[in-house]
Amino acid sequence: MLVNQFLILAALLFSLGVYGLLVRRNAVMVLLAVELMLNAVNINLIAFESLLQTELAVGQVFSIFVITVAAAEVGIGLAIILMIFRNRSSANVDDFNLMRL
Amino acid sequence: MNLGDWISQPVNWVFTLLALASAYSGVRVVTSQNVIRAALFLVGALASSAGLFLLLSAEFVALTLVLVYIGAVIVLFLFGIMITRAPLGRDVALDHKRRAPAAITSIILFAVLSWASIRAFAGREVTGVGDATDTRLLGEALLGRFVVPFEVVSFLLLAALIGGITLARKDLSPAEEEAREAT
Amino acid sequence: MDGVDILIVVGRVLAVFVLLLVTTIFNVWLERKTIADMQNRVGPDRAGPFGLLQTVADGLKLFFKEQINPSKVEYGMFVLAPFLAVIPALLLFMVVPFGRPFTIGGREVLLQGADLNVGVLFILAMSSLAVYAVVLAGWSSGSKYPLLGAVRATAQAISYEAAIGLSIVSVVMFSSTRAGGTLSLAGIVESQAGTYLGFLPRWNLFPQVVAFVIFFLAIIAETNRAPFDLVEAEQELVGGFHTEYSGMRFAMYQLAEYMNIFSMSAICATLFLGGWNGPTFDGQIPAWVSAVLPTVWLLIKTYAVIFAFFWIRATMPRLRYDQLMQIGWKRLIPAALVWLILSTVAISVRQFGLPWSA
Numbered sequence: 001m002l003v004n005q006f007l008i009l010a011a012l013l014f015s016l017g018v019y020g021l022l023v024r025r026n027a028v029m030v031l032l033a034v035e036l037m038l039n040a041v042n043i044n045l046i047a048f049e050s051l052l053q054t055e056l057a058v059g060q061v062f063s064i065f066v067i068t069v070a071a072a073e074v075g076i077g078l079a080i081i082l083m084i085f086r087n088r089s090s091a092n093v094d095d096f097n098l099m100r101l
Numbered sequence: 102m103n104l105g106d107w108i109s110q111p112v113n114w115v116f117t118l119l120a121l122a123s124a125y126s127g128v129r130v131v132t133s134q135n136v137i138r139a140a141l142f143l144v145g146a147l148a149s150s151a152g153l154f155l156l157l158s159a160e161f162v163a164l165t166l167v168l169v170y171i172g173a174v175i176v177l178f179l180f181g182i183m184i185t186r187a188p189l190g191r192d193v194a195l196d197h198k199r200r201a202p203a204a205i206t207s208i209i210l211f212a213v214l215s216w217a218s219i220r221a222f223a224g225r226e227v228t229g230v231g232d233a234t235d236t237r238l239l240g241e242a243l244l245g246r247f248v249v250p251f252e253v254v255s256f257l258l259l260a261a262l263i264g265g266i267t268l269a270r271k272d273l274s275p276a277e278e279e280a281r282e283a284t
Numbered sequence: 285m286d287g288v289d290i291l292i293v294v295g296r297v298l299a300v301f302v303l304l305l306v307t308t309i310f311n312v313w314l315e316r317k318t319i320a321d322m323q324n325r326v327g328p329d330r331a332g333p334f335g336l337l338q339t340v341a342d343g344l345k346l347f348f349k350e351q352i353n354p355s356k357v358e359y360g361m362f363v364l365a366p367f368l369a370v371i372p373a374l375l376l377f378m379v380v381p382f383g384r385p386f387t388i389g390g391r392e393v394l395l396q397g398a399d400l401n402v403g404v405l406f407i408l409a410m411s412s413l414a415v416y417a418v419v420l421a422g423w424s425s426g427s428k429y430p431l432l433g434a435v436r437a438t439a440q441a442i443s444y445e446a447a448i449g450l451s452i453v454s455v456v457m458f459s460s461t462r463a464g465g466t467l468s469l470a471g472i473v474e475s476q477a478g479t480y481l482g483f484l485p486r487w488n489l490f491p492q493v494v495a496f497v498i499f500f501l502a503i504i505a506e507t508n509r510a511p512f513d514l515v516e517a518e519q520e521l522v523g524g525f526h527t528e529y530s531g532m533r534f535a536m537y538q539l540a541e542y543m544n545i546f547s548m549s550a551i552c553a554t555l556f557l558g559g560w561n562g563p564t565f566d567g568q569i570p571a572w573v574s575a576v577l578p579t580v581w582l583l584i585k586t587y588a589v590i591f592a593f594f595w596i597r598a599t600m601p602r603l604r605y606d607q608l609m610q611i612g613w614k615r616l617i618p619a620a621l622v623w624l625i626l627s628t629v630a631i632s633v634r635q636f637g638l639p640w641s642a
Contacts, residue, residue, distance in 0.1 A: 001110070001112060001113060001116060001156070001226060001227050002107070002222075002224070002225065002226055002227070003222050003225045003226065003227045004218055004219060004222050004223065004225070005113075005116060005120070006153065006157075006227070007214075007215075007218040007222065008214075008215045008218060008219075009120045009123065009124065009153075011210075011211055011214035011215045011218065012124055012127070012211060012215075013123065013124070013127045013146065013150075014210070014211075014214065015207040015208070015210045015211035015214070016124075016127040016128060016130070016131050016207065017127075017131070018203075018206065018207045018210055019131050019203050019204060019206070019207035020130060020131030022197075022202070022203035022206060022207070023131065023196050023197055023200050023203040023204075024131070024196060024197075025196060025197055026136065028136055028178065028181065028182060029136060029139060031178070032130055032139055032140060032143050032178070033130070033131055035143060035147075035170075035174070036127055036130055036131070036143065036146060039146065039147055039150055039170075042150065042154075042162075042166070043150055043153060043154075046153070046154050046157050046159050046162060047157060047227060049157075049159070050157040050158070050159070050227040050228055051222075051225060051226075051227045053228065056238070056242040056245075056246050056247075057238055057239055057242055058242070060159050060161065060162050060239055061239060061242050061243055061247055063159075063162050064161075064162060064165060064239075064243070065250060065254055067162075067165055067166060067169050067170065068169070068254050068257075068258065069254065069257065070170070070174065071169055071170075071173065071174055071258075072257050072258050072260075072261035073261075074174045074177060074178070075177065075261050075262075075265050076261050076264050076265060076268075078177060078178065078181040079264070079265045079268040079269050080268060081181065082181060082184075082268075082269070083268050083269075137423060141361075141420075144416075160400070160401070160402050161402055161405065164402050164405040164406055164409050165405065167409040167412075167413070168405060168408050168409040168412055171409075171412070171413065172408075172409060172412025172413060172415075172445070173412065173442055173445070176412075176415055176416075176419065176438050176441065176442060177438075177442065179419050179423075179438060180435065180438040180439060180442075183419075183423065183431065183434065183435050183438070184435055236401065236402060236467055237465060
């Protein structure tokens with residue numbers, strides 16, 4: 001297996017995530033696109049770990065960190081979206097102009 | 102390595118299947134017109150990348166991905182979607198009207214990323230399925246060399262926990278506050 | 285790996301499936317009989333001796349019934365959801381060692397579907413996948429009661445998974461003091477061989493009794509059994525998530541439920557009750573009896589846990605939803621955390637001595 005086949009797949013998933021991030025209006029969908037991008041990063045980390053065979057398995061350790069941080073991010077992100085949905089009854093990111101009210 | 106050699110390795114067929122599944126699910130995540138469907142296609146994308154991790158002999162990370170992402174994060178998504186509203190069929194206004202700039206941006210990004218990786222890593226091979234990485238090694242790395250990031254991440258999780266509770270808490274009116282203190 | 289090895293692997297997987305399906309048929313009958321007995325009824329007694337074939341008859345009936353497709357369902361998901369219930373239930377038992385490995389013709393045969401060296405993590409992953417069947421069934425039915433059942437199921441599964449995970453962590457930490465640290469179930473079983481003081485078996489149950497109680501309560505909730513069966517509470521939600529299901533699709537949910545009970549009880553017996561460990565009387569009785577006895581011990585232990593499931597179902601009233609959440613988050617998880625810290629401190633004091641004794 002070449003390392004490039006994993007890297008290009010990850011690049012594809014990352015670009016799809018960027019597309020979703022830019023094109024979606026619904027905040028939940030934006031979060032889903034972010035998850036797709038984080039997953040692409042994980043594929044890269046694991047592929048590089050398999051290529052370099054570091055002594056401390058650095059790639060795998062960091063992908064575990066990425067997974068953990070993503071879990072925290074989704075928890076907080078969904079809580080915020082639910083709060084805004086409760087106050088504004090909309091999950092549309094274009095309506096999230098709370099700072100200027 | 103030429104194409105014939107590449108195809109003759111069975112592990113590459115598995116890779117191709119998983120990559121197609123993951124790419125298809127990825128496309129559907131960002132194009133699906135129903136929130137719940139999109140979340141389920143994300144499950145597909147994650148599951149196939151867990152398969153890729155198994156191919157790269159990262160058993161522990163693959164199962165952690167299934168456990169944390171598929172088993173908890175996406176379930177949380179579904180929960181969040183369902184307690185607000187759970188639409189069947191097409192949802193309205195999930196996308197912006199103008200898709201072209203986003204599509205162009207992501208195509209350019211993909212081109213740049215893949216050009217860079219082809220230039221940098223042409224012909225380099227990874228070790229495939231074999232002895233899985235020792236879980237003990239991962240544990241020792243996490244609590245040895247990487248103990249500070251580990252603690253920082255656990256602090257982040259604690260902060261997220263407290264933040265989630267604070268955000269989700271209902272604001273009580275003064276009368277309710279008194280009633281709660283009385284009990 | 286030659287042909288015989290592949291045959292052995294196929295045989296192991298088949299053995300797991302057959303064991304699961306046969307015990308499921310038996311367990312449904314056992315539950316109905318046990319609960320009937322506790323309620324001074326007779327229970328099923330028509331089909332076959334003691335009504336043993338009742339489950340087969342029920343299964344055949346459901347098989348020939350019409351599968352109704354309500355008009356508002358999301359068809360694809362509606363059909364897929366029952367399969368998503370059965371698949372994790374089948375896979376869950378794959379990592380449980382159900383007998384002592386034996387040697388035949390110079391080949392070692394493991395009595396286990398697959399000996400993953402991250403078996404414990406696999407169990408947690410599979411049991412967390414089971415919730416998708418309920419969520420998708422509830423959502424794709426396009427009707428209010430199933431949706432309520434699905435929303436309840438998600439919150440319940442996430443809450444109690446944490447308790448399961450934490451209690452398993454303390455068991456894994458404890459058995460690492462004996463077997464040198466392993467996440468494989470076969471290793472955890474081997475670490476429980478032998479006895480304390482010559483008579484008390486060295487099961488994890490005795491040093492880890494708090495973890496056992498937490499794990500047991502959490503698996504009742506995880507398999508959606510009474511008193512935690514709010515997902516399908518008949519009096520409140522008609523049938524809960526499976527209200528719109530009928531015929532074979534409904535039967536698959538029942539099948540998955542009983543397979544989950546059996547697998548979870550077997551995992552409980554493996555982690556806490558010594559798995560297949562037990563007296564085998566090697567050399568005193570025919571060799572094949574010694575080879576079969578470990579499987580018998582595991583089944584006896586598993587059925588003790590399953591009986592507790594049925595017993596609790598017949599005794600306890602269903603909890604309210606807020607009580608369920610309070611037990612999960614305010615009792616089980618803090619208790620599991622405190623126990624984890626206590627047992628870690630105890631283990632490290634035993635291994636490294638007190639901090640000031642250098």
